[in-house]
Amino acid sequence: MVFGKLLAALKKTRDVLTAGLSRLFHGRQLDAAFLEDLEEVLYNSDIGPIGTEVVAELTAAYRKKEVRDIGEVPAFLRRQLLQRLQGAAAPLAKSAQRPTVVLVVGVNGAGKTTSIAKLARHLQQQGHSVLLGAGDTFRAAAVEQLTLWAGRLGIPIVKQATGADPAAVAFDAVSAAVARGVDYLILDTAGRLHTQKNLMQELEKIVRVVKKQVPEAPHETLLVLDATTGQNAIRQASEFAKSAPVTGLILAKMDGTAKGGALFGIRSVLPVPVKFLGLGEGIDDLEPFAVEGYVDAILKFDGAG
Numbered sequence: 001m002v003f004g005k006l007l008a009a010l011k012k013t014r015d016v017l018t019a020g021l022s023r024l025f026h027g028r029q030l031d032a033a034f035l036e037d038l039e040e041v042l043y044n045s046d047i048g049p050i051g052t053e054v055v056a057e058l059t060a061a062y063r064k065k066e067v068r069d070i071g072e073v074p075a076f077l078r079r080q081l082l083q084r085l086q087g088a089a090a091p092l093a094k095s096a097q098r099p100t101v102v103l104v105v106g107v108n109g110a111g112k113t114t115s116i117a118k119l120a121r122h123l124q125q126q127g128h129s130v131l132l133g134a135g136d137t138f139r140a141a142a143v144e145q146l147t148l149w150a151g152r153l154g155i156p157i158v159k160q161a162t163g164a165d166p167a168a169v170a171f172d173a174v175s176a177a178v179a180r181g182v183d184y185l186i187l188d189t190a191g192r193l194h195t196q197k198n199l200m201q202e203l204e205k206i207v208r209v210v211k212k213q214v215p216e217a218p219h220e221t222l223l224v225l226d227a228t229t230g231q232n233a234i235r236q237a238s239e240f241a242k243s244a245p246v247t248g249l250i251l252a253k254m255d256g257t258a259k260g261g262a263l264f265g266i267r268s269v270l271p272v273p274v275k276f277l278g279l280g281e282g283i284d285d286l287e288p289f290a291v292e293g294y295v296d297a298i299l300k301f302d303g304a305g
């Protein structure tokens with residue numbers, strides 16, 4: 001019931017979008033006034049500027065009489081959203097040579113460590129061996145948190161004391177991953193340093209050190225964004241896009257937020273694939289992103305048609 005979980009997790013996002021749409025469709029016909037109202041509903045849902053674009057497309061199609069009836073609108077919207085997410089899904093990289101190094105970045109509290117645990121579990125279930133690197137040496141208890149997850153999953157972890165140089169941890173972790181021949185090394189990082197600039201410099205240093213042993217690593221740099229923060233997540237995406245070579249996104253906390261539509265805005269500032277969605281705090285609450293599943297989960301509604 002993979003789809004069932006996604007559908008349940010995205011309920012709030014779907015509700016804001018579909019409640020407005022259902023009201024709008026009731027007893028209306030396709031005309032200029034309807035199009036205006038539709039734009040407003042879409043704009044107020046967190047899909048933002050994409051809504052305006054989609055309505056412009058619909059207006060053009062309406063003028064050309066390609067779309068005549070209000071009953072055709074839901075399918076039109078669905079097609080438009082799917083189109084805008086073309087190429088948005090991609091599987092996690094898998095290097096031909098072990099290990100595949102996955103660096104996980106993001107601001108504090110975004111959901112990095114939890115997502116790492118879930119990702120480790122996901123990879124484990126696919127039959128891969130995994131090693132974790134506790135690169136968040138900044139926050140006390142960060143190493144403990146990851147160690148706890150590693151213990152539960154029975155996955156080895158490379159760590160040093162709080163305050164250690166994260167690049168040194170990364171170096172050790174890559175050495176261990178190479179020596180043990182693990183399939184995946186997942187590196188945690190700190191979300192907060194004294195300044196955002198320091199954070200970015202530290203990430204650059206980690207990348208340099210990782211490359212000393214595995215030149216093509218990290219094979220993935222995944223940015224974890226907290227979906228509940230909506231516009232803030234979009235700002236973070238554009239900040240990280242400037243400094244770190246992000247290869248993919250994990251949108252955490254998609255459950256319990258009405259702002260799951262922020263995914264569109266996030267990808268408009270950082271057009272990299274969405275690799276996973278976080279759907280809860282449990283170890284199994286991570287799903288590979290799939291465009292159709294996502295669009296259907298936010299747009300499934302019982303309006304006209």
Ligand SMILES: Nc1nc2c(ncn2[C@@H]2O[C@H](COP(=O)(O)OP(=O)(O)OP(=O)(O)O)[C@@H](O)[C@H]2O)c(=O)[nH]1
Pocket residue numbers: 106107108109110111112113114115136139142190191192224252253254255256277278279280281285
């Ligand atoms: N509901 C929900 N909560 C989540 C999800 N992912 C993470 N969380 C919660 O978000 C909080 C922060 O998660 P962490 O994984 O510690 O975040 P972090 O980015 O590692 O934070 P720092 O280590 O402080 O930088 C925790 O309470 C998690 O349980 C998710 O997909 N859904």
Ligand SMILES: [Mg+2]
Pocket residue numbers: 112113114136142188
């Ligand atoms: Mg953490």
